[in-house]
Amino acid sequence: MGNLCGKSSKDENFHGPGRTLGSAPAPATKASVPARVANEGPATSSKPKVTGPGRTVGGASANDTANDPRAAAAAAAEARFNKPVTGDLAKKLEEQKKQTHSKTLQEAARDNLAHRNADANAETRNWN
Helix, strand or coil, X not given: CCCCCCCXXXXXXXXXXXXXXXXXXXXXXXXXXXXXXXXXXXXXXXXCCCCCCCCCXXXXXXXXXXXXXXXXXXXXXXXXXXXXXXXXXXXXXHHHHHCCHHHHXXXXXXXXXXXXXXXXXXXXXXXX
16 A cells, blocks of 8 residues: 555566466576685695694683773772762662661651551541
8 A cells, every 4th residue: 555656666576577387487697706716726725824822712811801801890890889879869779778677677667657646646537
């Protein structure tokens, strides 16, 4: 339905004359071989030359300490941890993180006591 007013492109699937059922497909063209591979034979393959001392797989050399992903991740985590707190929500979260277990329990007890007092006052007002 979207092609009702659209333009027809030149590279459509059915732009050619087509063929009938049962007829053979068009012959495939042969791919070209790069000149470098065509000139070299299987007997002329050379192995790469190794220079310098060998290295253990997965081992880090002396100059790779600056690119060590674990060290970079640790430095980033320390930077996030030491970042100054900004904003109201961040300050409240920081206060909650600093609370000890006993302070959290005391705060929960105060909230429960206030809730019970409010329920008792509402029941008194309603004369139940």
